[in-house]
Amino acid sequence: xxxxxxxxxxxxxxxxxxxxxxxxxxxxxxxxxxxxxxxxxxxxxxxxxxxxxxxxxxxxxxxxxxxxxxxxxxxxxxxxxxxxxxxxxxxxxxxxxxxxxxxxxxxxxxxxxxxxxxxxxxxxxxxxxxxxxxxxxxxxxxxxx
Numbered sequence: 001x002x003x004x005x006x007x008x009x010x011x012x013x014x015x016x017x018x019x020x021x022x023x024x025x026x027x028x029x030x031x032x033x034x035x036x037x038x039x040x041x042x043x044x045x046x047x048x049x050x051x052x053x054x055x056x057x058x059x060x061x062x063x064x065x066x067x068x069x070x071x072x073x074x075x076x077x078x079x080x081x082x083x084x085x086x087x088x089x090x091x092x093x094x095x096x097x098x099x100x101x102x103x104x105x106x107x108x109x110x111x112x113x114x115x116x117x118x119x120x121x122x123x124x125x126x127x128x129x130x131x132x133x134x135x136x137x138x139x140x141x142x143x144x145x
Contacts, residue, residue, distance in 0.1 A: 001104075002052065005074065005083040012083075019085050020070030035066040037122040042075070043098055043111035049075075052082040062108065064122070066129060073101065073108065084108075088133040099123060 001019065003012045029035050042060040045053055052075050053060040065072040070087035090103040098112035110116050 001085045002049075002082055003085075004080060006080045016067075016072065016083070016085050019087055020072065021068035023067065032066070032125065034122075037064040037119045038115065039063045039076075040115050040119060041111040041113060042108060044109040046106045046108075049084075049106050049108060052077055052084075054078065062110070064126065066126060068129075069133060071126065075108075088130045089137075091130060093123070093127065 001015065003009075003015075005012065024032065024035050039061045040063065042053055042062055054077055060075065060077065062073055062075045065074065070085065071091065073084040073086065075082045075084065084106070086101070086103045092102040094100040094102065096109075098110045098116055100107055100109040
């Protein structure tokens with residue numbers, strides 16, 4: 001789900017909370033040593049995300065916010081901000097030239113540069129939360145006969 005989050009909307013806040021949970025409490029934020037990434041430079045996006053990034057030659061930036069059941073990717077386009085709500089069960093992260101986040105038939109690729117290197121610990125924290133989330137759901141075991 002992607003929506004314009006330049007101005008807050010009660011409907012969007014409720015939908016976000018339903019998908020990825022409420023924000024972490026102040027104490028949980030302290031324990032996690034922060035829940036937001038620094039901004040990262042967007043290198044490439046899927047066709048269905050192109051309308052949310054700067055066209056022509058402008059540099060597009062995004063940052064990530066952690067939630068208990070997923071992440072929010074905030075994409076800046078000029079004076080507008082768009083938020084992509086992505087639950088952990090739909091989240092896939094690839095480490096290629098830069099880092100790439102995939103889910104819901106969309107992807108966003110972050111450029112490999114100093115900004116991305118500063119977020120290395122954040123990506124580790126995000127993967128730890130995803131693993132912790134996935135551990136709550138027991139996968140069925142296969143029996144071979």
